[in-house]
Amino acid sequence: MPADSEPTNFESSTPKLRIRAANDKPINHDGDFVLYWMIAYRRTEWNFALERAAAWAAELGKPLVVLEALRCDYKWASDRLHAFVIQGMADNQQSLAKKSRAASYYPYLERQPGNGSGLLEALSDQACLVVTDDFPCFFLPRMVRVAARKVSTTMEVIDSNGLLPMRAADKVYLRAYDLRRFLQKALPDHLSELPSPDPLADYKIPTLEKLPAKITKQWPVAEVEAIADDLSKLEAFPIDHQVGVVESLPGGAVAAQKRLRDFLKHKLDRYGEERNEPQKEVSSGFSPYLHFGHLSVHQVFAELVEQLKWTPNKLAKKANGSRSGWWGMEETYESFLDELVTWRELGFNMCSRQEDYTHYESLPDWAKETLGEHASDDREFTYTLEEFEQANTHDELWNAAQNQLVREGYIHNYLRMLWGKKILEWTESPQDALAVMIELNNKYALDGRNPNSYSGIFWVLGRYDRAWGPERPIFGKIRYMSSDNTARKVKVKQYIEKYQ
CATH class of the missing domain: 3.40.50.620 (HUPs)
Structure with a gap:
C-alpha cells in the first residue's frame, strides 16, 4: 500500500x-x-x-x-x-x-x-x-x-517516533535551518498530542487465558529474564560474540528511566555549556534507548517541560528558523531541544521519504562534485578497515574515540564528528570512507542503524551542511576538522588517557 x-x-x-x-x-x-x-x-x-x-x-x-x-x-x-x-x-x-x-x-x-x-x-x-x-x-x-x-x-x-508525525512534513528537508523553520510553524499543532503514559490503564480489555498451545509449541516462549540475568547464555545464539556486551550500559525501560531521571536532575542545567567537553559527561546518553524504543521522546519532552513549568504560550510567534529563542526557554534548554527535536526529526524525515538514504548518491550535488574533484588527491595516511577497527592509526585522539566506540558502544558526540572527518581524510575515496563509517558505527554503536546515525555519517560528507572555504585537498569544500584544532577547543587529555 x-x-x-x-x-x-x-x-x-x-x-x-x-x-x-x-x-x-x-x-x-x-x-x-x-x-x-x-x-x-x-x-x-x-x-x-x-x-x-x-x-x-x-x-x-x-x-x-x-x-x-x-x-x-x-x-x-x-x-x-x-x-x-x-x-x-x-x-x-x-x-x-x-x-x-x-x-x-x-x-x-x-x-x-x-x-x-x-x-x-x-x-x-x-x-x-x-x-x-x-x-x-x-x-x-x-x-x-x-x-x-x-x-x-x-x-x-x-x-x-517523534514529536512531529513523519507524514506531517511536506518534503525532504536538506538543511536543519529549513526543517527548524517548518517545525516552528507546524509543531505547535502537535505538542498536545502525546501518547498516554500508561495506555493499558486507559482501556478495559478482556484477559487471554493462555497463548495458543499449537503456536507456542513450535515457537516457544523465550526465557528472557533468565538470559538477561545471565548474559553468558548468549553463547548459544549464532551471533557475533566478539562484539561484547557493554555492562555499564544495560538496555531496557528501567535503565532508560534511570538515565532520564539522572539527566533531568543533574545534567540538564549544564548541557548548553558543557556538552562538548568529553571529560564532563553531561550529554543525555538517551540515543541507544531512543533507538531501541526503550524510551519515548514524548516522555522526555513532557517531563522536561513539566520540570521547567513551561507552557506553549511561551513559543515565539514568528518562525524564523533560529536555533534559539523560539521555545521561550533559557539557551541551555533550547540547545537540548534542538538536538532532541530538530536534528533527530531531520533524520526521520529523510529516511521516511528517501529510500536511498544509505547510498553515496543521496549526497547533495555540490558535495558529490567537490568530493569527486578531489578523489584522486594524495593522502598522507591511508588505513584499512581492520586498522581503523583496531584503532591502529597515528592519531591518539582518533584512536581514543574508536576505542570508546568498541568498548562502550558510543563516541562522545563532538568527537564522533572528528572520528568521521578523519576517516574521510585517511581512506582512498569518499565512497570507501562511507563504507568504513557505516560498518564501524553499525557494528559497535548501540545507537547505530538509526536515522540519526546515518545523519551523522552523511553530515561528514556534506549532507545537511554547506560549502566551506578555503578549499582543501581531499575535502574540497566539505567542512574540515583536525585533531589539533579539536584539542584546542575542548579538553581531551583525560579522554585520551582513559581510552588509549
Whole structure:
C-alpha cells in the first residue's frame, strides 16, 4: 500500500497522521485477540502503537497479545545488540505481568536463522487484526511490507517516533535551518498530542487465558529474564560474540528511566555549556534507548517541560528558523531541544521519504562534485578497515574515540564528528570512507542503524551542511576538522588517557 493509505475506519486517541494501513485486508471479527507486533517501540508506556492496539482490543471486546521477537540473522547481530534488546524484553515481561496490565506478553528469540519464520502469520490467522510500529530505517520497513502481504488480516503501522508525525512534513528537508523553520510553524499543532503514559490503564480489555498451545509449541516462549540475568547464555545464539556486551550500559525501560531521571536532575542545567567537553559527561546518553524504543521522546519532552513549568504560550510567534529563542526557554534548554527535536526529526524525515538514504548518491550535488574533484588527491595516511577497527592509526585522539566506540558502544558526540572527518581524510575515496563509517558505527554503536546515525555519517560528507572555504585537498569544500584544532577547543587529555 502507498505511504499515505488511509487507516481503518475506527476513531481512537491516536492521531490519524500517525496511523497507516499496511494492507487492504479485512478485520477478522471472529479472531481470538488483537495482536500488537512490537518491533521498534519496545516499551509499555508512552507508546502510540500500543495505545492504538489497546483501543482496538477494547473496541472489539477482545484480549490483547503483545508479540516481541528477536531474529538472529540481522546484519551486525552480536552479543552487544542482543543483550540490549533482551534486557528490554525482560523489563517488558515484568511490566506486562503486573495484575493491572491487560495484555498477554509473548517474547520469542530465534535460535537459528529461519526458525521464527511463520510465527507472525500463524498468530495473525487467529487475530482480529495486527498493529505494528512504523520505523523508517534498517531492515524494518522491508520486513513490514513483506509481513503485510503474508498476514491474513488487517495490518496497521503506527508512528510513535517523534514529536512531529513523519507524514506531517511536506518534503525532504536538506538543511536543519529549513526543517527548524517548518517545525516552528507546524509543531505547535502537535505538542498536545502525546501518547498516554500508561495506555493499558486507559482501556478495559478482556484477559487471554493462555497463548495458543499449537503456536507456542513450535515457537516457544523465550526465557528472557533468565538470559538477561545471565548474559553468558548468549553463547548459544549464532551471533557475533566478539562484539561484547557493554555492562555499564544495560538496555531496557528501567535503565532508560534511570538515565532520564539522572539527566533531568543533574545534567540538564549544564548541557548548553558543557556538552562538548568529553571529560564532563553531561550529554543525555538517551540515543541507544531512543533507538531501541526503550524510551519515548514524548516522555522526555513532557517531563522536561513539566520540570521547567513551561507552557506553549511561551513559543515565539514568528518562525524564523533560529536555533534559539523560539521555545521561550533559557539557551541551555533550547540547545537540548534542538538536538532532541530538530536534528533527530531531520533524520526521520529523510529516511521516511528517501529510500536511498544509505547510498553515496543521496549526497547533495555540490558535495558529490567537490568530493569527486578531489578523489584522486594524495593522502598522507591511508588505513584499512581492520586498522581503523583496531584503532591502529597515528592519531591518539582518533584512536581514543574508536576505542570508546568498541568498548562502550558510543563516541562522545563532538568527537564522533572528528572520528568521521578523519576517516574521510585517511581512506582512498569518499565512497570507501562511507563504507568504513557505516560498518564501524553499525557494528559497535548501540545507537547505530538509526536515522540519526546515518545523519551523522552523511553530515561528514556534506549532507545537511554547506560549502566551506578555503578549499582543501581531499575535502574540497566539505567542512574540515583536525585533531589539533579539536584539542584546542575542548579538553581531551583525560579522554585520551582513559581510552588509549
